[in-house]
Amino acid sequence: MPDQSSSGSSVAHRVEQDHLDRVYERLDDLREHTRSRLTAVRRSGATGSHQNRSERDAFATLYEDRLAQLDAVEERLVFGRLDLTDGERRYVGRIGLSDAEQVPMLTDWRAPAARAFYQATAAQPGDVVLRRHLQTRHRSVVGIEDDVLDLDAVQEADVNLSGEGALLAALNAQRTGRMGDIVATIQAEQDAVIRSELDGVLIVEGGPGTGKTAVALHRAAFLLYAHRERIERSGVLLVGPSRVFLRYIEKVLPALGETGVVATTIADLLPGVEATGTENDEVAEIKGRRQWTTILAAAVRARQRVLPEQDLVVGSVRLRLLERDVRQAQERARRSRAPHNVARVTFVRHMLNSLAEQYAEKVPGVGEDDRADIIDELRSSRDVRVALNLCWMPLSATGLLEDLYAKPHRLAEAAPRLSARERRALYRDRGTPWTPADVPLLDEAAERIGEDDEADQARTRADQTQREAEIAYAREMLQQSGAGDGLVDAETVAGRFAATGPRMTTAERAMADRSWTYGHVVVDEAQELSPMAWHALLRRNPTRSMTVVGDVSQTSSRSGARSWSQMLERPLRGRYRTSTLTVNYRTPARVMDAARAMMIAADPEHPPTPVTSARDVPDAVVTSAVPELLQGVAGVVDRERAHLDGGRMAVLVPPSLRAQIAQALGSEGRVDLTREVVVLDPTGSKGLEFDVVVLVEPARMLAEAGRPGDLYVAMTRPTRRLHLVHTEPLPAGLEDVQHLRTIGTSAASGAR
Numbered sequence: 001m002p003d004q005s006s007s008g009s010s011v012a013h014r015v016e017q018d019h020l021d022r023v024y025e026r027l028d029d030l031r032e033h034t035r036s037r038l039t040a041v042r043r044s045g046a047t048g049s050h051q052n053r054s055e056r057d058a059f060a061t062l063y064e065d066r067l068a069q070l071d072a073v074e075e076r077l078v079f080g081r082l083d084l085t086d087g088e089r090r091y092v093g094r095i096g097l098s099d100a101e102q103v104p105m106l107t108d109w110r111a112p113a114a115r116a117f118y119q120a121t122a123a124q125p126g127d128v129v130l131r132r133h134l135q136t137r138h139r140s141v142v143g144i145e146d147d148v149l150d151l152d153a154v155q156e157a158d159v160n161l162s163g164e165g166a167l168l169a170a171l172n173a174q175r176t177g178r179m180g181d182i183v184a185t186i187q188a189e190q191d192a193v194i195r196s197e198l199d200g201v202l203i204v205e206g207g208p209g210t211g212k213t214a215v216a217l218h219r220a221a222f223l224l225y226a227h228r229e230r231i232e233r234s235g236v237l238l239v240g241p242s243r244v245f246l247r248y249i250e251k252v253l254p255a256l257g258e259t260g261v262v263a264t265t266i267a268d269l270l271p272g273v274e275a276t277g278t279e280n281d282e283v284a285e286i287k288g289r290r291q292w293t294t295i296l297a298a299a300v301r302a303r304q305r306v307l308p309e310q311d312l313v314v315g316s317v318r319l320r321l322l323e324r325d326v327r328q329a330q331e332r333a334r335r336s337r338a339p340h341n342v343a344r345v346t347f348v349r350h351m352l353n354s355l356a357e358q359y360a361e362k363v364p365g366v367g368e369d370d371r372a373d374i375i376d377e378l379r380s381s382r383d384v385r386v387a388l389n390l391c392w393m394p395l396s397a398t399g400l401l402e403d404l405y406a407k408p409h410r411l412a413e414a415a416p417r418l419s420a421r422e423r424r425a426l427y428r429d430r431g432t433p434w435t436p437a438d439v440p441l442l443d444e445a446a447e448r449i450g451e452d453d454e455a456d457q458a459r460t461r462a463d464q465t466q467r468e469a470e471i472a473y474a475r476e477m478l479q480q481s482g483a484g485d486g487l488v489d490a491e492t493v494a495g496r497f498a499a500t501g502p503r504m505t506t507a508e509r510a511m512a513d514r515s516w517t518y519g520h521v522v523v524d525e526a527q528e529l530s531p532m533a534w535h536a537l538l539r540r541n542p543t544r545s546m547t548v549v550g551d552v553s554q555t556s557s558r559s560g561a562r563s564w565s566q567m568l569e570r571p572l573r574g575r576y577r578t579s580t581l582t583v584n585y586r587t588p589a590r591v592m593d594a595a596r597a598m599m600i601a602a603d604p605e606h607p608p609t610p611v612t613s614a615r616d617v618p619d620a621v622v623t624s625a626v627p628e629l630l631q632g633v634a635g636v637v638d639r640e641r642a643h644l645d646g647g648r649m650a651v652l653v654p655p656s657l658r659a660q661i662a663q664a665l666g667s668e669g670r671v672d673l674t675r676e677v678v679v680l681d682p683t684g685s686k687g688l689e690f691d692v693v694v695l696v697e698p699a700r701m702l703a704e705a706g707r708p709g710d711l712y713v714a715m716t717r718p719t720r721r722l723h724l725v726h727t728e729p730l731p732a733g734l735e736d737v738q739h740l741r742t743i744g745t746s747a748a749s750g751a752r
């Protein structure tokens with residue numbers, strides 16, 4: 001650890017303020033320059049040829065985006081400085097900037113030249129002699145802290161020896177209901193993950209609050225910066241546990257200058273499918289099993305049938321549907337290995353040919369020249385159409401799955417390995433809303449059926465050709481105009497040229513296309529994903545470039561992972577690498593101790609992933625035993641609210657109590673994390689954090705989940721204080737926790 005203390009210094013302050021002023025001046029110049037170009041483009045009006053107009057539109061959007069980017073980096077634009085052994089001084093910030101003479105003024109945090117800012121230590125300083133953290137507010141320097149890595153070599157006369165003030169200030173800051181970026185205080189072990197190479201699957205494990213989500217988001221921004229050419233066209237997919245969570249993190253990537261990442265949940269993965277239904281864990285677990293690839297294959301195959309021999313009336317002619325012909329046509333269709341609906345074309349063609357031959361034999365005087373007419377006649381025969389459909393039914397994914405659930409005999413036929421009880425549990429009427437666990441099954445069914453694939457693929461091919469022409473043109477145009485500055489590329493501009501159809505970004509196009517494959521996939525709270533959900537995600541990333549973050553101690557879903565190897569060894573065939581984050585930046589040490597003690601008591605065989613807490617807070621764990629729950633909770637919430645000081649509080653409740661407690665606290669309806677108090681069940685709180693957590697009936701939360709993961713998640717959400725409110729005895733493990741402060745035995749006793 002570098003030598004540390006803290007002091008203010010007017011010389012250093014002046015030096016930094018001068019530099020900051022120059023950087024902001026440059027930022028203002030660039031904004032002004034971009035704005036005037038935008039005005040000029042707009043002023044050129046809506047006249048001219050079609051191509052001229054779309055060219056102007058493209059440039060206008062380009063300048064608008066650039067302006068938005070320059071605006072987004074206003075706050076904390078500069079946050080670091082490195083002094084190197086050769087005397088170079090390098091400032092680190094949100095974006096890279098050079099002055100009018102192209103002399104660098106600011107290094108993008110993602111650039112290789114900024115790496116030492118996050119990695120250099122006193123033990124391994126590399127060529128860094130001083131690392132300076134700059135705290136700024138609006139456009140003023142408000143704090144300076146230095147890590148001196150080589151005291152002898154430091155040239156600055158006026159060093160502000162410091163500690164981990166920037167980090168601690170960030171950790172102690174009040175929560176706002178929105179996650180912020182950590183770009184100024186990324187720690188070395190996190191930085192190594194963020195900058196890890198693009199290829200392959202990287203699993204990042206770590207206990208609660210170790211920055212897995214933060215690291216995953218910064219990694220997405222880093223990869224887009226460092227490998228833009230490789231992944232921007234195909235895009236980056238980010239999968240989170242819930243829509244509430246996606247809203248919680250939605251500001252982070254834009255603040256890092258990246259807006260093109262597609263964020264979704266597994267439930268929202270399929271365009272056109274709204275998975276609003278709910279079901280119990282047992283059913284969701286059955287649906288998550290890998291064996292559904294076999295079940296759905298069998299269900300599709302069951303729609304390829306051989307009918308008993310029968311007559312088919314075609315106009316005045318009577319033909320015979322022969323078993324032998326049907327079998328042959330089916331074999332040929334299957335040999336194509338195409339999905340069901342696509343292979344159906346082959347089946348139908350072969351059947352029509354066989355029937356046309358019969359027709360020609362039966363009707364004297366019909367020759368080869370009449371073949372096309374005969375095929376037309378066969379196609380218009382109701383008997384032929386019905387028979388061919390029954391032999392090879394055109395399918396839709398939703399129709400297939402609805403049928404499996406609603407018709408027990410179909411499920412029994414396709415899923416003989418499911419028990420009768422499991423099959424009964426899957427029963428549901430047609431038209432029942434889809435649930436999140438249905439989505440990977442619908443995806444798999446769509447893949448096997450090849451829904452609309454032909455038409456889609458033809459469209460994609462045509463789009464692709466047109467797009468390539470547009471990109472070539474855009475590239476030429478960018479070169480001529482000198483607008484290329486690293487923030488935009490020809491692809492982006494070309495996207496806006498598209499003279500026909502809606503102008504879609506890569507992200508929008510990817511969202512709308514089930515068969516889109518992404519250049520990189522980031523999965524957060526990955527421990528919750530079922531084997532079938534993994535199957536759906538891996539299909540979207542054939543190159544296997546993924547960042548998977550999670551903590552198997554926090555698994556609550558029955559179909560989630562107990563260990564990474566158990567879940568991923570088979571689908572990835574052992575090809576993945578693992579990193580572990582070890583420091584908890586969220587939860588005070590004594591809250592973490594309590595959560596850990598509960599976990600060990602509940603499941604001694606599987607102790608949670610060990611973490612070291614970055615800080616502690618006095619009185620961070622408090623319990624209130626109350627005689628009456630609703631009143632007791634309301635009392636505690638009121639008292640905690642009085643000390644929130646603009647922070648955020650969550651009341652975390654067992655699922656069975658959620659509606660009741662939300663009503664008692666007047667907090668029903670859509671969850672809005674920016675409100676002062678929200679009521680959530682443990683699953684809904686996954687990945688989130690709050691200044692204060694009031695946790696209701698922990699023993700019941702444990703009992704309802706059946707596994708300790710849910711209670712562990714709930715206990716590890718607060719940044720300042722965990723208040724356990726209970727009428728039932730506390731779960732095992734908590735009674736021995738040191739520092740636990742028990743507050744009275746009635747709701748009336750003081751909570752603080």
Ligand SMILES: Nc1ncnc2c1ncn2[C@@H]1O[C@H](COP(=O)(O)OP(=O)(O)OP(=O)(O)O)[C@@H](O)[C@H]1O
Binds near residue numbers: 687688
């Ligand atoms: N280097 C850092 N500097 C400042 N804050 C940090 C740093 N790393 C993490 N944090 C903060 O710690 C908190 C926890 O981070 P994050 O939510 O990413 O953890 P997590 O590992 O995903 O947690 P969980 O598994 O419990 O959901 C966040 O507020 C995050 O901003």
